[in-house]
Amino acid sequence: MVDPPNAAPPFFADGGPALYAWMRNARDNTPVMFDEASQTWKVYRYEDAHRVLSDWQVFSNDMCRIMPEHGFTRGNLSTMDPPEHKQLRGVIAQGFTPRALADLAPRIERIVGELLDAVEDRTEIDITRDLSYQLPLNVIAEVIGVPRGDRGVLYRTADAQLALTCENPADPDFVGGVQKAMGELQSYLGQELVPARRRDPQDDLVSKLATASLDDRSLDDEEVVNFTVLLLLAGHLTTMSLLGNMMLTLSEHPGQLAELRADRSLVPGAVEEVLRYRPPxxxxxxxxxxxxxxxxxxxxxxxxxxxxxxxxxxxxxxxPDPDRFDIHRPANPQLAFTTGIHYCLGAHLARLEAKIALNAVLDRYTDLTFTGMQWYESYSLCNPKRLTFEVRRP
Structure with a gap:
C-alpha cells in the first residue's frame, strides 16, 4: 500500500522502490505540494519541473535571499541570474568546449587506468572507493588546476560534504555544516592557489577566472574562490553518483550489460538512461x-x-514504462542535469568520464558479480557509499 501523498516520502535506503511508488502517487494526486517539514514547495511532474527549471524570470536561481547567510554567494554561478550569470558562465565555458574535452579524454583514460591498476591484485573491488569517488575528483582538479600534491584538501572537503545529511537546505544548522566543510578548501584556494595563478597564469580554469574581465572589472579573490569551490564540489560529487549508479544499474540488468560488452556504440545511450533511471x-x-x-x-x-x-x-x-531500464530508449529528454540557462556546465564532462570508465571496466573485467552495497544517507545525493563486485579478468 502506498502512503498518502501528504505523508513524508520514504528515504532512498532501499535503492528506490518505496520512494518511486510514493512519487507516482504524488504525481497523480498532489503534483505540486507544500511540505510543512521543510517549508518548501515540492514539484513532482515532468511538465511542471521543466517549467520551473526553464523559466528563470519567474523561478530564480538566487536562493540566497531566502536562505541563511552562508558566505558562499559572490561568484557562485549556481545562485546567479542574468545578466551576471551569462557573463561568468561564458568565462568558464571555455574549459568545457568540445575541443577542451577532446584534449582531456586521454588524461581521463590515464587516471582510470591508474585507479584500476591500483586494485589489480584484488578479486573483489569497491566501485565507489576504488573508482567513482577518486576519478571525478582528480579530473576536475586537473581541469581547475589543483596540483596533485595539494589534493588532500579536496578529499577532506568531499568527505565532510558527504557526511552531511539534511532534508531542508535552508536549515541554519545544515548551512553552518556546509560552510564548515568548505572552510579549509576556501582558505587553500584564497591564500595559495588563486594568488599563485594571478602571479603566473597557467592553462587551467582558476587562471581563466583570475584573469577574466567582466564589465571592465576583474573578479576579486572571493568571487574566484567561490566559483572554484562550486566547480570542485559539483564536478566531483555529481559524477561520482553517476558512475556508482551506472555500475549498480547495469549489474541489475545483466542482459543489457552483455549487449554493451558486444556493442560499445550503445554506451552513450546507456549513460543517458542511467541519468534518467537514477539521477545523481x-x-x-x-x-x-x-x-x-x-x-x-x-x-x-x-x-x-x-x-x-x-x-x-x-x-x-x-x-513510456518509466520504471523499466532500457538502454535502447529512443527519446530521453531526462532532467538529471536540469535544463534551461542553468543546465549543468559540466554535463558533457560527466558523460565523458562515464563513457571512458565504463569502457575501461568492460575491457579489464570479463565478469562482475555483485556482492554488496550501502547507500549514502543523504538528501542531496542518490548513490552508493559502498558498491562491491567480485571481478574476473581475462
Missing amino acids: VPEGGRVTNVEVELAGATIPADRLVLVSLISANRDEREF
Whole structure:
C-alpha cells in the first residue's frame, strides 16, 4: 500500500522502490505540494519541473535571499541570474568546449587506468572507493588546476560534504555544516592557489577566472574562490553518483550489460538512461520571484521550490514504462542535469568520464558479480557509499 501523498516520502535506503511508488502517487494526486517539514514547495511532474527549471524570470536561481547567510554567494554561478550569470558562465565555458574535452579524454583514460591498476591484485573491488569517488575528483582538479600534491584538501572537503545529511537546505544548522566543510578548501584556494595563478597564469580554469574581465572589472579573490569551490564540489560529487549508479544499474540488468560488452556504440545511450533511471542529484531548487500558479497550486513570491528530478524522470506522462531500464530508449529528454540557462556546465564532462570508465571496466573485467552495497544517507545525493563486485579478468 502506498502512503498518502501528504505523508513524508520514504528515504532512498532501499535503492528506490518505496520512494518511486510514493512519487507516482504524488504525481497523480498532489503534483505540486507544500511540505510543512521543510517549508518548501515540492514539484513532482515532468511538465511542471521543466517549467520551473526553464523559466528563470519567474523561478530564480538566487536562493540566497531566502536562505541563511552562508558566505558562499559572490561568484557562485549556481545562485546567479542574468545578466551576471551569462557573463561568468561564458568565462568558464571555455574549459568545457568540445575541443577542451577532446584534449582531456586521454588524461581521463590515464587516471582510470591508474585507479584500476591500483586494485589489480584484488578479486573483489569497491566501485565507489576504488573508482567513482577518486576519478571525478582528480579530473576536475586537473581541469581547475589543483596540483596533485595539494589534493588532500579536496578529499577532506568531499568527505565532510558527504557526511552531511539534511532534508531542508535552508536549515541554519545544515548551512553552518556546509560552510564548515568548505572552510579549509576556501582558505587553500584564497591564500595559495588563486594568488599563485594571478602571479603566473597557467592553462587551467582558476587562471581563466583570475584573469577574466567582466564589465571592465576583474573578479576579486572571493568571487574566484567561490566559483572554484562550486566547480570542485559539483564536478566531483555529481559524477561520482553517476558512475556508482551506472555500475549498480547495469549489474541489475545483466542482459543489457552483455549487449554493451558486444556493442560499445550503445554506451552513450546507456549513460543517458542511467541519468534518467537514477539521477545523481535528487532535487533542483529555485525561488519564486512573483506569485505563480503551477498545476492548480498557488505559490507565493519568495518561496523555495524544490523540483524532484527523480520523480520528473519517472513521469509516465513523458516516459513510456518509466520504471523499466532500457538502454535502447529512443527519446530521453531526462532532467538529471536540469535544463534551461542553468543546465549543468559540466554535463558533457560527466558523460565523458562515464563513457571512458565504463569502457575501461568492460575491457579489464570479463565478469562482475555483485556482492554488496550501502547507500549514502543523504538528501542531496542518490548513490552508493559502498558498491562491491567480485571481478574476473581475462
